[in-house]
Amino acid sequence: MNPPAIVILGEASIPISRQIQAALPEAIQAALPEALVYGLADRVQSIVITYDNFGETVRELFQAGTPIIGVCAAGILIRTIAPLLSNKWQEPPVLAIAEDGSAVVPLLGGLQGVNDLARQIAAVLQVAPAITTTGDIRFRTTLLSPPPGYTLVNPDDAKTFIADLLAGATVKLFGEAPWLENSRLPIAEAGQLTIEIIHKSQSQPTSTPSQDCLVYEVDIDCVEPTQGKLAIVGTGPGSAVCYKTYLDLAEPLRKTHTTRHESDNRVELDRARFALDLAAQKRTVAIVSSGDPGIYAMAAAVFEVLEREAKPEWQEIEIQVCPGISAMQAAAAQVGAPLGHDFCAISLSDILKPWDVIAQRIKAAAQADFAIAFYNPVSKQRTWQLEKAKAILLEWRSPETPVVLARNLGRPGQTVTVKPLAQLAIEDADMRTVILIGSSKTRIVQQRPGKQWVYTPRHY
Numbered sequence: 056m057n058p059p060a061i062v063i064l065g066e067a068s069i070p071i072s073r074q075i076q077a078a079l080p081e082a083i084q085a086a087l088p089e090a091l092v093y094g095l096a097d098r099v100q101s102i103v104i105t106y107d108n109f110g111e112t113v114r115e116l117f118q119a120g121t122p123i124i125g126v127c128a129a130g131i132l133i134r135t136i137a138p139l140l141s142n143k144w145q146e147p148p149v150l151a152i153a154e155d156g157s158a159v160v161p162l163l164g165g166l167q168g169v170n171d172l173a174r175q176i177a178a179v180l181q182v183a184p185a186i187t188t189t190g191d192i193r194f195r196t197t198l199l200s201p202p203p204g205y206t207l208v209n210p211d212d213a214k215t216f217i218a219d220l221l222a223g224a225t226v227k228l229f230g231e232a233p234w235l236e237n238s239r240l241p242i243a244e245a246g247q248l249t250i251e252i253i254h255k256s257q258s259q260p261t262s263t264p265s266q267d268c269l270v271y272e273v274d275i276d277c278v279e280p281t282q283g284k285l286a287i288v289g290t291g292p293g294s295a296v297c298y299k300t301y302l303d304l305a306e307p308l309r310k311t312h313t314t315r316h317e318s319d320n321r322v323e324l325d326r327a328r329f330a331l332d333l334a335a336q337k338r339t340v341a342i343v344s345s346g347d348p349g350i351y352a353m354a355a356a357v358f359e360v361l362e363r364e365a366k367p368e369w370q371e372i373e374i375q376v377c378p379g380i381s382a383m384q385a386a387a388a389q390v391g392a393p394l395g396h397d398f399c400a401i402s403l404s405d406i407l408k409p410w411d412v413i414a415q416r417i418k419a420a421a422q423a424d425f426a427i428a429f430y431n432p433v434s435k436q437r438t439w440q441l442e443k444a445k446a447i448l449l450e451w452r453s454p455e456t457p458v459v460l461a462r463n464l465g466r467p468g469q470t471v472t473v474k475p476l477a478q479l480a481i482e483d484a485d486m487r488t489v490i491l492i493g494s495s496k497t498r499i500v501q502q503r504p505g506k507q508w509v510y511t512p513r514h515y
C-alpha cells in the first residue's frame with residue numbers, strides 16, 4: 056500500500072500533521088518524505104507538496120489507492136470522494152481528523168486497516184478513535200484486513216462468516232496466527248466456524264474455504280516476529296489514563312497486562328517467569344507496573360528470574376524497560392520540591408527483607424540527612440513499622456521536619472497532606488500512601504495566604 060497522504064487546508068494544521076506523521080508505523084515514517092503532507096497552495100508556506108484544487112487532489116489520491124488522512128471536516132471528505140465509491144475491496148483508508156486533534160474519524164477503508172490507523176493516530180493525540188465497525192469493536196481484529204504476511208483466500212465468504220460470529224457463533228483455529236489468538240474472537244475447540252492458516256508453500260488447506268471457514272495464506276517471510284519481545288512498562292502512579300494509552304499503543308501487538316500484587320514476591324516471580332515464557336514463544340508481551348517498573352516493581356523480578364533460571368529459550372528475547380513517574384516524584388510535585396536535594400527511597404515492607412536491615416537503613420539515611428521516601432509504609436498486616444521508623448527518625452531529625460503524606464496519587468480520592476514529623480501517625484498511611492520525610496534543610500514556604508510549598512534547597 057502507498058504511504059498515507061496527510062491533506063491539510065491551512066498553515067494552522069501543520070503541527071497536527073507532524074503529530075500524525077509521528078503516529079505512523081516506523082516503516083512508513085522511514086519511507087515518508089516531508090512532502091507527503093499536502094497543503095493548499097495559497098494557504099501554506101511550510102510544506103513541499105501543494106495543490107490548487109482540493110477535490111481533484113483528494114480524488115486522485117483515492118483512485119491511486121493512497122490512504123488519505125484529511126485534517127478537515129468529515130463532510131468535505133465524504134462529498135469529495137462520494138462519486139468514486141463503488142468497491143469496498145479497493146477503498147484505501149480515509150480518515151478525517153479535527154484540526155485541533157480532538158477527533159479521529161475513520162470513514163472508509165475498513166478492509167485496508169483504517170481502524171488500526173485510526174487507533175495509532177488517536178493514541179498519539181490522546182483521544183478515543185471514533186470506531187464504528189461492529190466486528191472490529193467486538194473482536195478487536197479485522198478478519199478482512201489481516202496483518203502483513205497474511206492473505207484471506209476467500210474474502211467473499213467473510214461477510215456471512217462475520218455475521219455468524221456477531222450472532223454468537225464460536226470459531227476453531229487451525230494453524231498459528233498470534234493476531235487472531237490475541238484478539239477477542241470467540242475461539243473455542245468445538246467452534247461451529249473454522250479459521251485455517253496455511254503456509255504459502257502448502258498447496259491445499261485441509262478445510263474447504265466456505266462461509267463457515269475462512270482460510271488465510273501466510274507468507275512466513277513477511278510475518279514479522281523472529282524473536283519475542285518483553286516490555287516492562289511503568290504507567291505512572293495514577294494508572295487509569297496512562298495505562299489505557301499504553302494499552303492502546305500496544306493494541307496492534309499482543310499484550311499481556313498484569314496488575315501488581317503487593318503481598319507476595321513469589322507471585323511476582325511467577326508472573327515474570329510467565330511473561331518470559333510467553334515472549335519465548337515469539338510473542339510481544341508487556342508487563343505493566345504502576346509508577347516506575349524499576350522501583351519496587353516488576354522489572355527487578357524479571358531480571359531475578361532471568362538470572363536464576365536462565366532458560367536457554369529466554370536468551371533471544373528482546374527486553375525493554377519503559378520508565379514511568381514513580382509515586383515519590385508525583386508526591387513531590389504536588390507539594391513543591393521536597394526531593395530537590397539528595398534523597399533516598401526505603402520500603403518499609405519487611406516481607407522480603409528483615410526489619411533489622413530496614414531499621415539500620417532508616418538510621419543511616421537519617422544520619423546522612425537524606426530526604427526519604429517511604430514506600431509500602433503500612434498494610435493490614437504490617438502496622439507497627441511506621442511508628443518504629445518515626446522513632447528512629449526523631450533521634451536525628453527535629454519534630455518539626457515536614458512530612459508529606461500522599462495517598463492515591465493520580466487516582467480518585469487523591470489526598471496530599473503536610474504535617475510535622477512529630478504528628479505522623481499510623482492512621483495517616485496505608486498501602487496506597489507514599490510518605491516523604493524532609494531532610495534537616497527542608498522548608499515550608501508560604502506563597503500567599505492558604506498556599507504553601509515544601510522544598511529542599513540545593514544550596515546550603
Ligand code: SAH
Pocket residue numbers: 292293344345346347348349350351352380381382383429430431432461462463464465466485486487488489490
Ligand atoms: N512502582 C511503584 C511502586 C510500587 S510499591 C512506583 O514507582 O511508584 C507500592 C507502593 O508505592 C505503595 O505502597 C505506595 O507506597 C506507593 N504508591 C504506588 N502508587 C501510589 C499512588 N498512586 N499514590 C501513593 N502512593 C503510591
